[in-house]
Amino acid sequence: MIVDFTHKQSAHCENGVVSNLLRFHGMEFDEPLVFGIGSGLFFSYLPFIRVNSIPVVAYRIWPGQIFKRFSDRIGIRVERHKFSSTEKAMTELDKMLDKGQPVGMLTSVYYLDYLPAAYRFHFNAHNIIVFGKKDGRYLVSDPVMEYTTDISYEDLVRARFAKGMPEPSGRMYYPVTVPGDFELNKAIWTGIKQTSEHMTRIPMPLVGSKGMKYMAKRLRRWPERVGDRKAILWLGNVIRMQEEIGTGGAGFRFIYAAFLDQASQRTGNQQLFDLSQRLTKSGDALRDFAYYAGRVCKNRKSDTKTFVELGDMLEECARQEHAIFNDLYDVSRSK
Incomplete structure (x- = not known):
């Protein structure tokens, strides 16, 4: 031992x-x-890849990449x-x-x-x-x-x-x-730039904030496209990936907001603190989406939403995240 x-x-x-x-x-x-x-925060919706016949949704980068990126940037x-x-x-x-x-x-x-x-x-x-x-x-x-x-x-x-x-x-x-010395501020800015770039600038509609918007558009039509039963299964998987796998989508936003808060203190950059506050609100909005999506899955009649309304909520989350990470990218470019 x-x-x-x-x-x-x-x-x-x-x-x-x-x-x-x-x-x-x-x-x-x-x-x-x-x-x-380690640039762990991300989003991807891959409808052409199915696990147990359900489209893949992820709110973080693929497993193993956080440690790889972190170790490369710190020199481990x-x-x-x-x-x-x-x-x-x-x-x-x-x-x-x-x-x-x-x-x-x-x-x-x-x-x-x-x-x-x-x-x-x-x-x-x-x-x-x-x-x-x-x-x-x-x-x-x-x-x-x-x-x-x-x-x-x-x-x-x-x-x-x-x-x-x-x-x-x-x-x-x-x-x-492990290194004796390392440039922490440089590693922080490198991580911020990659995350903000991947959330807003990958020219593919299935990833980043664009991927979240694309899934919102598809989600609205799930009942008519695949039937009510399968739509509920797919929606339940979105909630599971958001709230139960690791910390889920909202939880990852709260962790990243805490990182931006720490980064603001370490680098003396006030804009990072302001962006951390905005990202916390984005995490709250994702939690609200999960709450109402859960009520739909449990067939709760009162205080519920339609799939169209859930799509609207998720699209608003996508809009917020695009604005946040676009501003974060602008802040990081000069560093």
């Missing part, structure tokens, strides 16, 4: 794993800084592995634990038996840290949990090699070198 490992709970798994791994190596970065420097060298053999994957994990190295890894939520049953479903991009073994069980730091826990060899294998999209394939990662 790695006795000097410190676990801290976070809102989102990848941010929390990065923060906890780096703390072990003597670097203190809280969740908003990891998320902001990270070792990454994936495996075709379960035995080799577990042997390599044991080797790193014997060396006293906590290991981050990608897992399926469904096979993590320490989670409450209501939270276990087939989602294959959940990040955890394994930091030791005791009595044949692996010690786990799961950032969404208040305390550390443990898991059996068999369940950890299932979680690391679950089938579906994306396949975890036993992926594991850990820092091997």
Whole structure:
């Protein structure tokens, strides 16, 4: 067991794993800084890709990219592995634990038996840290949990090699070198510029604020296009991706707003603080959308909205986010 490992709970798994791994190596970065420097906030709607016959919706960048971008910008060298053999994957994990190295890894939520049953479903991009073994069980730091826990060899294998999209394939990662000095302000501005650029300037209608607007337009017509039952299933998935996968769309906005607040203090730029306030309001608007969408899914007759009205709410969120990140891009260009 790695006795000097410190676990801290976070809102989102990848941010929390990065923060906890780096703390072990003597670097203190809280969740908003990891998320902001790693340019984690994003939006994409990919109707041509289906998971369980439901179009893919994401409110963040794809798994693994937050740590990659963050480590590149701070100057951390990270070792990454994936495996075709379960035995080799577990042997390599044991080797790193014997060396006293906590290991981050990608897992399926469904096979993590320490989670409450209501939270276990087939989602294959959940990040955890394994930091030791005791009595044949692996010690786990799961950032969404208040305390550390443990898991059996068999369940950890299932979680690391679950089938579906994306396949975890036993992926594991850990820092091997950390810098003595780094340019924090430069990393902050680089992260801000990439996020604002990707939210407003990718010439593709399915991503960024344009993607949110496009989904709003499609959402209005789901009942007539695919029928009421399927429309409810698709809307329920939008809510799940927004509110239950990691922190979800609104939660990611609150984390990024906290990052802009910290960035404002560190760089002395008042505009970043003003934009953080606006983004918090955008997160509130997304939460309102999720509330009314949930009432539609539960068939609540009073205080509800139509699909057209839900589309209007989401389009207003898209408008707000485009304005916020367009202004943020202008602020970052000169830095």
